[in-house]
Amino acid sequence: KAGVTQTPRYLIKTRGQQVTLSCSPISGHRSVSWYQQTPGQGLQFLFEYFSETQRNKGNFPGRFSGRQFSNSRSEMNVSTLELGDSALYLCASSFQGAAPEAFFGQGTRLTVV
Amino acid sequence: DQQVKQNSPSLSVQEGRISILNCDYTNSMFDYFLWYKKYPAEGPTFLISISSIKDKNEDGRFTVFLNKSAKHLSLHIVPSQPGDSAVYFCAASGPWATGANNLFFGTGTRLTVIP
Numbered sequence: 001k002a003g004v005t006q007t008p009r010y011l012i013k014t015r016g017q018q019v020t021l022s023c024s025p026i027s028g029h030r031s032v033s034w035y036q037q038t039p040g041q042g043l044q045f046l047f048e049y050f051s052e053t054q055r056n057k058g059n060f061p062g063r064f065s066g067r068q069f070s071n072s073r074s075e076m077n078v079s080t081l082e083l084g085d086s087a088l089y090l091c092a093s094s095f096q097g098a099a100p101e102a103f104f105g106q107g108t109r110l111t112v113v
Numbered sequence: 114d115q116q117v118k119q120n121s122p123s124l125s126v127q128e129g130r131i132s133i134l135n136c137d138y139t140n141s142m143f144d145y146f147l148w149y150k151k152y153p154a155e156g157p158t159f160l161i162s163i164s165s166i167k168d169k170n171e172d173g174r175f176t177v178f179l180n181k182s183a184k185h186l187s188l189h190i191v192p193s194q195p196g197d198s199a200v201y202f203c204a205a206s207g208p209w210a211t212g213a214n215n216l217f218f219g220t221g222t223r224l225t226v227i228p
Contacts, residue, residue: 107156
């Protein structure tokens with residue numbers, strides 16, 4: 001069974017640009033959550049999508065957005081990039097109704113210069 | 114506001130001995146706790162979890178203890194093996210969660226097991 005796949009693995013962008021990250025969840029998983037990992041802050045919840053709807057949202061500015069497609073694949077978009085957006089972005093999928101164990105992808109390392 | 118805290122950024126343990134990783138939380142509404150292990154260049158991997166109705170959960174060499182009154186949990190690894198060397202994250206969830214959304218993570222503890 002394939003795991004959670006995130007693309008691209010690495011990305012370098014310039015301040016002010018926008019970026020789109022992609023996540024393909026485990027087959028059969030309908031919930032996709034996004035997390036940002038930075039040194040000293042641990043993992044912070046961005047948002048969760050289930051059945052193409054945003055179901056939960058963390059405390060991040062509106063520059064961070066996402067969507068989910070009918071096949072459960074999800075994309076995350078960050079507009080007007082800032083240096084502080086440099087981080088590892090992790091996607092996690094889970095099976096609706098189960099305990100909240102999440103299966104994470106390898107992440108996308110975003111560097112903003 | 115860090116609701117889940119791991120106050121030890123690093124821990125070194127001799128192979129074969131016990132590793133104890135600690136985690137504290139502030140939100141009394143948390144009712145489910147998880148530990149994840151993370152190797153470099155990989156995403157976190159689920160290790161073990163515990164519901165607030167229990168005070169202990171075991172899975173092989175890994176045991177998680179929960180002390181609700183102290184808002185404290187710990188992960189014990191016995192015996193520790195070099196392959197256990199990784200960063201360990203504590204996470205918490207509440208009754209508002211459906212699935213793995215809005216997990217609150219600690220900042221991680223880097224465990225090094227010395228052969």
